[in-house]
Amino acid sequence: MITTAIRVARVGSAAELAAAALMMLGYPALMLAALVPSVPAFAAAAAVTYLADHYLHRKGSYLINRLSKVRAGLSIRFLIRELLLVLLLARLSLSDNLMFYGAVAGFIAFYGLQAPHGALVTLIRNRRRMPVATRNVDLKSRIRIPDAPPRWLLDRSAEKMLHLDLAAVVGILISAQTDSAAAGFAGVGATIGLGCVYVLALAPYVRGRKIPPGADTVLAAMDDWLRVHRPETVLYFSGSKDSAYQVNMWLETMEQLDSRPLVILRERAVLERLAPTTVPVVCVPGGVHLMNMDLSTVRVALYAANVGKNIHLLRVPTMKHVFIGHGDSDKLASVNPYSKVYDEVWTAGRAGRDRYAIADVGVRDDDIVEVGRPQLAPIQSWQGVPEGRVPTVLYAPTWEGWDDNPGNTSLLLAGENIVRSLVTADPPVRVLYKPHPFTGTRSAAAKAAHQRITDLVRKAAEERAADARFTADATETAAARAELARIEALLGRSSRSGDTGDDAEATRDGVVDVARFEEIARLRAEWNTAYWRSFPAWEHRVITDAEPRLYDCFNVSDAMVSDISSVVSDFIASGKPYAVTDSAELGEEEFKRQNTAVRAAVILSNGATELIALLAAVRSPAADPLAGERRELKRYLLGPDEPTSLQQFNTAVRNLAVKAAARNRGQDARATELTG
Structure with missing residues (x-):
């Protein structure tokens, strides 16, 4: 029941749910205490609302965000509490008391300080947000960027400012209980004084040398750095904060390029989630700023996603543009007709080339280059299940996609059957459940299915921990x-x-x-x-954090169950047995015909009864009927082991850079002829 309530309220834990309930109940309790009137009861209810509100803010609760959408935001909640305090004073027959007028005037003055405080905070943040944000780019020697204000001034500033009313509230309550106005006036004075100090502390950061240089100066410094650094290969990416993994997977490859690399991002949210790297990174949110940037030395631009903002770089004719994607699978996204806008499309192996030929979306075979998958180097080959260890099966379903096609993900129709079959298998196996990061972001049904599977895995883990057969x-x-x-x-x-x-x-x-x-x-x-x-090697586990990474899960697993996605193509690099769910119920023959990556897989129906064959292959590798097909499929999908994928990738970059330089020389020659 508590789990259901947590899910409905969209909070992260029972403690968060309890805090939300206490805050909601606290305000009616404040009104009741004011009407009774009872100073101790009011003080207790006020303390509850203060603490619960603060806790929910620290947790970043979804509820707090929703309250602001229904006109019950932070400022309103503080104002209501203060108005109820004034009501308490009136009910105590203190409306003719000087303290009553002092409280009203004090709160009005306090709220008068909110406007300059909010304006200063907004102005400081806006002025310190430069037109470009960078990492590993030396702008420090080119322009003067002053120190940021102390973090305590801007971090959660609205909450801190409003909480200064605590001195006034405590002082007024003491006065109401003791019939002495001294504490009340002292509290009000402290609140107003601290508010003024806060505003005055912010003021210096909106003028003089504490302001970063303007956009023109920053962009000029950026262009100066580009002229000195002379980047040759750019990795370009635009997307939501949740899609940062799509650019992160290419960073290590960029670090190992023979040419000078640069990463260009379009969203600050992606920059915040970018993995550590030694490659120079430039985040340029403004399309005009990017189009005016001096990228004349760049010869190859690599694109990890098909998005509208790609046009801002695609328009540059002096570089060659390549779609490299963020995975290689049989999904329709892997043969997007948009791909024909690029000069070349790079695929892992022969399968990617054939995929475009079958789709006939306008991508010419001459424009496709097979470069392998450099990211797969950390994936270890399978040596069989170590003696005495429970086999591990990874369930890594993909997300629900942008439509309700039943073939997108196994979560909805097969997920629970898959996990239930695995956790009850005999002999036993260990289950790792690692869903796609986007799971449940579009479909409420997928989110609910994910939660049910999570509950199933965790319940099975608890039962196994209590089973005497399993020791740690x-x-x-x-x-x-x-x-x-x-x-x-x-x-x-x-x-x-x-x-x-x-x-x-x-x-x-x-x-x-x-x-x-x-x-x-x-x-x-x-x-x-x-x-x-x-944790014990037999313990079932739900893994939804970024760490451990997917490839780390590959390496500790002996088999995998997944859907049509790049996860399957990547897992094939390990040589381990795998199963793929035919959630759309195409039938095994048609499913294999349409999806290259499943040709060496155990094909599962939504009932998941075929898992028996997968587990048999794990327990008896010598009798695995699909082992040879997996080796052949690996080469077809991912290319040869030699030369290495990184070598193939570097060669492709080098060859395309030569083509770009040749085209540029030809353009210059033609321009000279026409103007001469």
């Missing part, structure tokens, strides 16, 4: 958890170091420390090892 080395897991906590603390300090949350200062100081970068990479590898040791 408590000392080893405790040591691993301690190690995990130690590493997380180190990573937390590293990620917070120098982070003020200020756009201008992050741009100024955002040049990566290579030694620190390598240290973080080492810590993340240690974190991954400690994570898998921090």
Whole structure:
């Protein structure tokens, strides 16, 4: 019942639900206490509303966001509490008392300070938001970017300012209880005084040398850096904050390019979620600013997603444009007709080329280049289930997509059957459930199915932990958890170091420390090892965080169940058995005909009864009937193992850069002929 209430209220925990309930009930209790009247009851109810409100804000509760949409935002809640305090004074027959008028005047003056405070905070934030935000770009030596205001001034500023009324509320309540106006006037004076101090503390940051330079100066400095750095290959990306993984998957490849790389982003939300990298990064939200940027040295532009904002770079004729995507699968998105706007389309293997030929969407075969998948290097080949360990099966369904096609995801029709079959399998297996990050973002039904599967996995984990057949080395897991906590603390300090949350200062100081970068990479590898040791190897697990990453889950798994998506193509690199769900019920023959990546898979119906064959292949690799087909399919989908994918990718970049340079020379020659 509590779980249902949490889901309906869209809060994250029982404690959050309790805080929301207390805050909702607190205001009627305040009114009742004011009408009775009872100073102690009012004080108790006020304390509850203050604490519950603060807790929900700290948690970033969905409820807080919704309240602001129905005209019950933060300022209104504080104002209501103060008006009820005035009502309490009136009911105590203190309306003729000087304290009553002092309280009314004090609260009016306090709210009079909200406008200049809010204006200053907004002005500071706007002036410190530069037209470009960068990482690993040296603008510091070119323009003067002043220090950000102290974080406490701007962080949760509205909440801090409003909470200054606490002194007045406490003082007035003391006066109401003791019939002495001194405490009330002292409290009101403290509230007004602190409010004035807060406003005055903000004022210096909107004038003089504390203001960052204007847009023209910043853009000129950016162009100067570009002329010196002379980037040759650009990775361009635009998308929502939840799609940052699509650009993150290419960062390591960009770091290993033979040419000088640059990452161009269009949304600050994506920049905030960008993985650590040594590659220079420029975030340019404004289309005009991007189109005016000096990118004359760039010869190859790589696009990880088909989005409307691509046009702002596609219009540049001096570079060659390539669609590289963010995965290689048999989904319709992998043969988007929009792809014909690019000079070339790069696929992992022969399968991608054939996919475009079959789709006939206008992409010429001559414009397709097979480059492998450089990101797959961390995926380990399967050596069979280690002796004495329970086999692990990863269930990694894709998201529901933009329409209600039943073939998009197995979650809706098959997900519960798949997980139920796995958690009840005999001999037992361990289940890892890692859904797509977008799961439930569009479809309420998919969100509900995800929650039911999560509950199913967690319940099965609890039952297994209570089963005497499964034992764990408590000392080893405790040591691993301690190690995990130690590493997380180190990573937390590293990620917070120098982070003020200020756009201008992050741009100024955002040049990566290579030694620190390598240290973080080492810590993340240690974190991954400690994570898998921090619980028994037979324990079912729901994994929805970014860490551990999908490929880490591949490496600890012995088999996978998924849907038509790039996840399947990537998993094939491991050589491990896998199953794919035919949720649209096309039938095995037609399903394999339409989807190359499932040709070496166990095909599941929505009932998931075919999982028996997958588990048999895991338990007896020598008798696996699909092992040979998986090896052939791996080469077809992902290309040859030699030369390495990174070598193939670098060669493709180099060849296309030569074509771009040749075209530019030809254009210059023709222009000279026409004007000469």
